[in-house]
Amino acid sequence: MAIYITDECINCGACEPECPNTAIYEGGATWAWSDGTELTSVELEDGTEVPGDEPQEPFSEEFFYIVSGKCTECVGFHEEPQCAAVCPVDCCVPDPDYVEEQDELAQKQEWLHAS
Numbered sequence: 001m002a003i004y005i006t007d008e009c010i011n012c013g014a015c016e017p018e019c020p021n022t023a024i025y026e027g028g029a030t031w032a033w034s035d036g037t038e039l040t041s042v043e044l045e046d047g048t049e050v051p052g053d054e055p056q057e058p059f060s061e062e063f064f065y066i067v068s069g070k071c072t073e074c075v076g077f078h079e080e081p082q083c084a085a086v087c088p089v090d091c092c093v094p095d096p097d098y099v100e101e102q103d104e105l106a107q108k109q110e111w112l113h114a115s
């Protein structure tokens, strides 16, 4: 399961530097697969190939947001999700629409960081 940031977010920014996958971005900021990862290109579900460093549209204009495809719930790095651990208003919570098992998260971590 990926973590997501709810609209309770106060935009304090505490979570962003804690993410080992650079999956957290400020509202309105573009994101890229290659930020903080080894991904040089990514094949999407529809077969489209995306350059890793191509800027992607933000998922939120208002609040910090998490790119689900880059979130491993911190598996491979830490015992617990670091964003949730530091959030002062507890708005980093499991995303029911993006459920993944531990082994899937571990594979995802390897995929993100295999050089």
Ligand code: SF4
Pocket (backbone or CB within 6 Å): 003, 018, 019, 020, 021, 022, 023, 024, 066, 070, 071, 072, 073, 074, 075, 080, 081, 082, 083, 084
């Ligand atoms: Fe990043 Fe970990 Fe939070 Fe996922 S759970 S967004 S990997 S800090």
